[in-house]
Amino acid sequence: MSTIAELAVPAAEFALRHTLEATADLDAEIERVVAYDPDHVMPYVWFSGDESTLATADDALADDPSINEAELLTDLDEERLYRMNWVDDVTLIVHLLTEENATVLNAHVEDEGTRWRFRVLFPERDAFSRTYDVATDRGLSVEIRRIHRLEENRHGRIGLTDAQYETLVAALDRGYYEIPRGMDMEALSDELDISHQALSERLRRAHRTLVEELVDVGTVGEND
Incomplete structure (x- = not known):
């Protein structure tokens, strides 16, 4: 590949x-x-x-x-x-x-x-x-x-779903990954109109996908 x-x-x-x-x-x-x-x-x-x-x-x-x-x-x-x-x-x-x-x-x-x-x-x-x-x-x-x-999908987003990709972009743009954070998870979930729990799970799955792709170890198990 x-x-x-x-x-x-x-x-x-x-x-x-x-x-x-x-x-x-x-x-x-x-x-x-x-x-x-x-x-x-x-x-x-x-x-x-x-x-x-x-x-x-x-x-x-x-x-x-x-x-x-x-x-x-x-x-x-x-x-x-x-x-x-x-x-x-x-x-x-x-x-x-x-x-x-x-x-x-x-x-x-x-x-x-x-x-x-x-x-x-x-x-x-x-x-x-x-x-x-x-x-x-x-x-x-x-x-x-x-x-x-390079995953074989039309977006070329290294295995991320559309929702995961858009959530990561929003988190980055709004300072979620900055130290100190420019926006916390509660505020980010409100802006994305999803629950705090749904946002946490989506970010966790997206982070796992990125780590698996970047270290090139493939999928190590089912999504959490």
Whole structure:
């Protein structure tokens, strides 16, 4: 079954490290990546920041050893879209696209530009395992943040029912999971127009489903 993995890699071990080091306030997100062959990887990357940050990033690109060429495609007020040719430090992306037929769903920098975070769809679990082995064998410090199977349902909600999904979203939006809580269970049940007991059971089942999917152990018993 298809598997979605969320991975993190230090920016120092991946592409654009020089540019990110030169512009601490820069936000970068990979729009999509095209790999024609292992030596020709062409990503489309959004840079976001104020005018000064974007100007610094543009200058840094010229000296970035991981880039062979960078072409500015779109220049908005605080965003710029580049098409690039990466030549170095892209082992992970190359393997994903050319060897495992994986799809990079999202990739962006976090922790003030010190890490890249990827969300990747693999055609099967073994493809993820091979990718992880290749990355670690070549010295990349790959951190696995989350793994789950892609359930075969039209919503792609990793096994949650519509009611469970909508309840989790409502709980998150209203601060139920914050510390301290922005809304307690009684107030949340009133807003959702269900009983306190029904809300408690729905959340418990949803949490169990998420845990089972994320640790990839499958169903361990009947719903409570």
